[in-house]
Amino acid sequence: MKEINFKNILNPSQYKAVTTLEGPLLVVAGAGTGKTRVIEYRVLNLILSGVKPSSILLLTFTRKASREMIDRASCHNKLCQQVEGGTFHSFAYKIIKQYRKVLGFKNNISFLDEADSADALHLLSTKLGFLDRKIRFPKKNTLKNIISMSINRSVNITTVLEKDCPHFLDLKGDIEKLHKAYIDYKVNHLFIDYDDMLLYLKFLLERDEILEKISSRFSYIMVDEFQDTNKLQAEIVYLLGKIHQNVMVVGDDTQSIYSFRGAYYKNMFEFPKRFANCKILKLEHNYRSTQPILDVANATIEGEKQKYTKVLFTVNKEGVMPELNFFKDSQREADFIANKIKQLYDQGIEFSSIGVLYRSNHNSLPLQLALSRLDIPFIVYGGIRFVETAHVKDVLSFVKVLQNKHDELAWNRILMLLEGVGPRTAEKIYQCILNSHSLDVAFKEFLSDKKFSKELKRLLKLFHKFKDKDLNITSRLRLIKDFYFPIMKKKFDNYHLRSDDLRSLIQISSEYRTVEEFLVDFVALEAPERSMVDMFQKKSDERPIVLSTIHSAKGLEWEAVFIISLMEGCLPVSYSLEDEESIEEERRLLYVAVTRAKSRLFLSMHNQGQNGGIFSFNRLSRFINEKKVLDKLHIDYKKFEKQKDDYDLVESVDVNQDDSATLRRLYDYFDY
DNA sequence: GCTTTACTAGTTTTT
DNA sequence: CTAGTAAAGC
Numbered sequence: 256m257k258e259i260n261f262k263n264i265l266n267p268s269q270y271k272a273v274t275t276l277e278g279p280l281l282v283v284a285g286a287g288t289g290k291t292r293v294i295e296y297r298v299l300n301l302i303l304s305g306v307k308p309s310s311i312l313l314l315t316f317t318r319k320a321s322r323e324m325i326d327r328a329s330c331h332n333k334l335c336q337q338v339e340g341g342t343f344h345s346f347a348y349k350i351i352k353q354y355r356k357v358l359g360f361k362n363n364i365s366f367l368d369e370a371d372s373a374d375a376l377h378l379l380s381t382k383l384g385f386l387d388r389k390i391r392f393p394k395k396n397t398l399k400n401i402i403s404m405s406i407n408r409s410v411n412i413t414t415v416l417e418k419d420c421p422h423f424l425d426l427k428g429d430i431e432k433l434h435k436a437y438i439d440y441k442v443n444h445l446f447i448d449y450d451d452m453l454l455y456l457k458f459l460l461e462r463d464e465i466l467e468k469i470s471s472r473f474s475y476i477m478v479d480e481f482q483d484t485n486k487l488q489a490e491i492v493y494l495l496g497k498i499h500q501n502v503m504v505v506g507d508d509t510q511s512i513y514s515f516r517g518a519y520y521k522n523m524f525e526f527p528k529r530f531a532n533c534k535i536l537k538l539e540h541n542y543r544s545t546q547p548i549l550d551v552a553n554a555t556i557e558g559e560k561q562k563y564t565k566v567l568f569t570v571n572k573e574g575v576m577p578e579l580n581f582f583k584d585s586q587r588e589a590d591f592i593a594n595k596i597k598q599l600y601d602q603g604i605e606f607s608s609i610g611v612l613y614r615s616n617h618n619s620l621p622l623q624l625a626l627s628r629l630d631i632p633f634i635v636y637g638g639i640r641f642v643e644t645a646h647v648k649d650v651l652s653f654v655k656v657l658q659n660k661h662d663e664l665a666w667n668r669i670l671m672l673l674e675g676v677g678p679r680t681a682e683k684i685y686q687c688i689l690n691s692h693s694l695d696v697a698f699k700e701f702l703s704d705k706k707f708s709k710e711l712k713r714l715l716k717l718f719h720k721f722k723d724k725d726l727n728i729t730s731r732l733r734l735i736k737d738f739y740f741p742i743m744k745k746k747f748d749n750y751h752l753r754s755d756d757l758r759s760l761i762q763i764s765s766e767y768r769t770v771e772e773f774l775v776d777f778v779a780l781e782a783p784e785r786s787m788v789d790m791f792q793k794k795s796d797e798r799p800i801v802l803s804t805i806h807s808a809k810g811l812e813w814e815a816v817f818i819i820s821l822m823e824g825c826l827p828v829s830y831s832l833e834d835e836e837s838i839e840e841e842r843r844l845l846y847v848a849v850t851r852a853k854s855r856l857f858l859s860m861h862n863q864g865q866n867g868g869i870f871s872f873n874r875l876s877r878f879i880n881e882k883k884v885l886d887k888l889h890i891d892y893k894k895f896e897k898q899k900d901d902y903d904l905v906e907s908v909d910v911n912q913d914d915s916a917t918l919r920r921l922y923d924y925f926d927y
Numbered sequence: 928g929c930t931t932t933a934c935t936a937g938t939t940t941t942t
Numbered sequence: 943c944t945a946g947t948a949a950a951g952c
Contacts, residue, residue, distance in 0.1 A: 317942075344942050369941085394945085449942060515940060615939050637940080645944085677930045706930090706952090780942075806940045828939055844940085931951075938943085 259303075259331060261296060265289075272503075272536050273297045276304060276475075279496065279530030280503040283523070285567045286552070286850035287543025287812065290505055291324060294479060297503070298328040298335055301475055308337035312473040312495070316480040318342055318780065320810055324479075339473065343488050344449060345780050347456035350469065351447075354459050360445060365659040366774060367441070367448040370643060373399040374664055375446070379436045385429055393423055393430070402434050406450040407485040407517025444663060453487045460494040470498040480809070481506030481526070485517035493529050500530060509556055512806060512844050514836070541567040541850075543812055545574025548856050550887045552849040555878055556842060567850075576889040577849075577856035579879065585820070588861040589625035592817050595857065596631055596800060599815055604855075606632060607798035610813035612805050612848045614826040614841075618819060619802045632799035637807040642777055646743055646753040647760060651777060653735045654728070657721060658770050661689060672742050673714065675707035694718050713738065728773050729765045736761065805848045816852035818845070821860045822873035845878045858888065 261273055269289055272282050273296045284290040294313070302308055315321040321340035328335035339346075351358065367375060377395040385392045393401065397420070405415045412431050416424050423430070441447065447455070459465050476495050478484070481504040484492070496502030504526055511520035527533040541549060549567050582588040596609055613619055616637060626633050641647060649672060655665035663685060670681035684701055691697035698715055702708050717738045721731060736757050744750045767773035801813070820826065827841035849856065860875055878884065 342942060396945095452942090513941075516942075617938075640941085675930075679929055804940065830939065929952085931949105933947100933949085935947080936945090938945105 259296075259299070261300065265292070265296065266540055268536055268538050268540070269293050269296075272538070273300050275503075275534060275536075276301055276306075277501060279500055279526075279533040281481075281523070281526050281533055281535045282503065282505040282538065283507060283535065284505050284538040285507055285541060286510060286847070287541045288538035288567070289540075289542055290479075290507075290538065291327070291810070293538070294324050294477060294505065295327045297477070298324070298338055299331050302332055302334050302338075306475060308334045309339060310473055311338045311475045312346070312477065313338055313340040314343055314346060314476070314478045314492075315340065316342065316483060316809065318345060320479065342780070343456075343484070343491065344452050347452040347491075348775060348780065350459060351452065351455050354465065357459065357462075357465070358455055359442075363445055363659040363771075365444070365446050365655060365662050365665075367446050367664075368642070369399065369449070370648070371446075371664055372437075372448045375440060376402070376433065376437055378664075379433055379440060383429075383433060383436060385433065390426070392426065393420070397423075398430065398433065401430060402437065403450055404517055405434075406454065407487055408519070409486040409490070444661065445659060453491065457487060457491055457494065460491060466494060467498065470495065474499050474501060476502045478502070478504040479506075482508050482511040482520040482523050483513040483518040484522050486519050486522070487517075489519070489522040489525065492526075496530065500532075502530065509843055510809075510847050510850075512809070512840060512847055514840055539567055541569045543853055544569060544850060545571045545854055547574045547576045547887065548849065548852050548854075551577050551856065551884065552846055554881075554884045554887050555849060556846050557883060575855055577852075577858060577887070579885070579888040579890050580857065580859040581875075582859065582861040584863045585621040585861045586625075588819060588859050589621040592622060592819065592857070592859070593625035593629045593631060595817075596626075597629055599855070600631075604814050605798065606800045608814035609800040609817075610808065610811070610815075610851060611800065611802045611817040611819060612808050612851065613802075613819050614805060614828055614844065616804060618825065622802065622819065626800075632797050633802055634799045636801060636803035641756065641760075644753070644756065646739075646747065647756060649743075650732065650735050650739055650757060650760065651774075653717075653739075654731070654770060654774060657731070658774055669714070672739075673707050673710040675704075675710070680707070727765075728767055728770055729761055731770075732757075732761045732764050805844050808851055809847065812851050812853060814853045815855035815857070816848070817857045817859065818848045819859050821845075821858055821876040821879055823876055824873065826876050826878070842878050845876070 261270055265273060266289075269292065272280070272293045276297075282290075282293065284293065298311060298313065301311055313321050313324065315324070318341050321342070325335055325338050325340050328338070341349075351360075351364075355361075355364065373395040376398045380386050380392060380395070380398070401412060401415050401420070401423075404419065405412050408415070412434060413424075413427050416427055416430070441451065460469065473495065476492065478492055481489075481492075483506075492502060492504065504523075506520075506523050508520045508523050511518060514520070527535060544552070546569055549569055553566055580588075580591065582591060592611065596606070599609060600606060611619070611622060619635060623633070623635070642651070649668060652662075652665040652668040655662045656669065659665075666685050666688060667678075667681050670676050670684055671678070676684070680701075684697065687697040687700070688694065694715060698711055701711055717734060720726075720734055726734075739757075740750075740754070743753060747753055764773055767776070801808075801811075803811070805818075826845060827838050831837035831841050858879065860873065860879075862873055874880070879888075
């Protein structure tokens with residue numbers, strides 16, 4: 256095993272973070288300051304100091320992130336591979352499984368993903384008669400959000416309603432009733448949803464004898480992206496560290512972008528208050544970006560009401576000035592970027608070190624077309640998730656039923672697939688399934704109904720085949736696919752694409768041994784991102800450029816970054832405009848996007864919007880349209896002069912009422 | 928009464 | 943692309 260001299264490879268603050276092993280520690284780590292490196296080496300250092308790898312718990316934002324850090328540490332020392340890592344949710348699941356008896360679960364736990372729990376809430380609202388009144392009742396997703404928010408922020412339903420949807424305040428009694436019904440429903444059906452995982456974990460940790468056991472098992476806790484934890488998660492961290500106090504959290508308050516999910520960046524400031532002897536370290540030396548890029552980043556968040564804790568600096572003084580470009584419409588913006596990417600590629604920048612970032616998924620559609628035209632390989636991060644597509648959900652329902660034969664939501668979905676079966680019939684059949692020992696008995700009285708007997712028989716046949724205990728998940732999925740294919744063909748025009756999805760689902764499934772493991776990964780925790788969109792682009796062997804929402808770009812970096820659609824209404828997104836705090840978060844979003852870039856940064860907007868069918872003239876994002884930011888950007892007026900003729904670009908691009916030279920030129924340019 | 932079909936509207940970000 | 947709704951069809 257080779258010796259590592261941490262002092263030589265780390266800067267003083269990083270070194271301190273890596274070598275402070277005992278006691279509470281808060282690391283405030285700006286973008287690109289080597290946070291991942293610190294975690295990597297601290298894990299390594301703990302192990303070199305004799306700590307058992309399996310007693311280190313590394314909680315991260317995604318499982319991919321923890322995998323990556325553990326893998327990197329493992330390059331230095333194989334033992335690191337045994338470090339316990341994952342998301343709060345995956346850790347919670349692990350513990351819940353261990354203590355399932357304490358929690359009252361017997362054997363089969365079924366998982367509700369977001370859509371499932373929304374469906375369940377819809378079902379319950381119908382049962383409670385909230386939907387057949389004249390007053391408008393919230394939509395199922397809204398209900399889900401309200402309830403989820405109250406749990407994640409640790410506040411009651413009324414508080415959430417007051418803040419987020421005051422127009423439903425009159426219905427608070429009903430919503431609370433619904434919440435109670437939902438809890439009962441979950442308990443009766445052995446369902447748990449995302450929020451329950453955290454709640455149950457906290458419940459367990461609050462019992463002294465369990466806390467003692469867990470604390471002695473995990474004696475060193477590390478938490479990444481602490482600014483994006485919610486109150487509940489923070490409580491869990493406090494509990495985990497309560498006995499041994501060995502907790503290190505890393506975060507950056509300027510990069511908090513998940514408050515819509517209940518994230519509470521003030522956890523960063525709470526932490527030192529919770530742990531009396533907490534040490535605080537700041538990492539401000541940025542190794543990622545050039546100075547001109549950092550200048551833009553710092554300018555975007557400079558002088559805001561919300562004072563941030565640090566300013567980034569770098570030694571990379573040299574660098575190309577970031578550009579700001581205007582286009583007539585999204586098409587031209589996309590064409591420009593596709594061509595620019597080609598150009599960068601010719602200059603020797605690989606496709607895989609180029610990223611294009613945007614606020615909302617639909618912002619990337621024109622670009623996807625433009626890239627396809629130029630044969631540039633790309634993958635899309637985020638977007639409609641593989642597991643959330645209708646066909647995958649359909650197929651997974653069969654697997655869910657195998658895991659928990661009374662899974663009402665899954666049965667409902669399966670039965671509704673049959674021609675001639677609607678909600679009513681599905682409900683009736685489900686009741687029979689509940690009350691019968693076998694499907695043969697349950698289906699008996701329905702088999703005579705001509706409307707759907709043929710389909711029902713086919714379904715029964717499928718489940719007969721499942722009785723073979725030797726079948727693994729992969730072969731079960733193949734059977735399901737055979738059954739489902741004709742249905743899919745009728746249901747979707749693009750069934751061949753979806754069929755490819757199912758094929759890759761089957762392929763992935765071969766990595767799992769049990770149905771439960773498979774479902775936990777797929778439905779509850781982190782499913783693979785592969786989906787139809789990517790299937791288009793699999794041909795090329797070149798590693799593709801990345802198109803990503805800013806949210807999904809968290810923690811990533813590229814040599815060259817494009818940030819597109821920088822308009823009012825897109826970033827900040829129109830929904831955020833109502834309150835100050837949301838706008839602030841949108842600003843941080845831009846900050847996160849800018850700091851992903853190492854050496855080249857291209858900002859752009861387009862003037863004419865065609866979204867939603869209504870034609871509109873877009874204005875430049877307020878975050879860019881400030882003198883201090885514009886000053887840091889290169890704007891090629893000559894080029895636009897030319898484009899103006901080509902593109903007839905004379906429409907309004909709004910700028911500050913400030914008469915600096917920069918702005919005057921902008922005014923001139925846009926014929927003001 | 929129940930299901931299917933045809934149409935409309937509205938789409939943030941994700942464990 | 944999908945959720946929700948109104949109206950047609952069995």
